Amino acid sequence: RRFKAEYGATPAAWLARQRVLHAQRLLERSDLALDQIADECGFGSAAVLRQNFARVLGTTPTAYRARFSCVDDAETSAA
Known part of the structure; x- marks a missing residue:
């Protein structure tokens, strides 16, 4: 209850959101496969x-x- 009061979500929901945020950054800045x-x-x-x-x-x-995505197509084809 304290965690939810402090962060507005259950620990599991908070963790899933943090993982999605990390995935967003990777999708924007890399050409890694899913x-x-x-x-x-x-x-x-x-x-x-x-x-x-x-x-x-x-x-x-x-x-x-x-x-x-911030990854330029020329960068991904050169790699």
């Missing part, structure tokens, strides 16, 4: 990442990356 991002963020699989991403943000990781 499986790699899911692993890096602690989701375990791309499917679980997609479920949490949709629940928290109302969109898919792929759509999010297409809209907000």
Whole structure:
């Protein structure tokens, strides 16, 4: 109860939100595959990442990356 009063969410919901925030940063700034991002963020699989991403943000990781990616296409093709 104290955690929820302090942070406005249950510990599990707060943790899921933090993981989604980390995934957002990786989607914006890297060209890592969804499986790699899911692993890096602690989701375990791309499917679980997609479920949490949709629940928290109302969109898919792929759509999010297409809209907000800062990685230049020339950088990704050169790598």
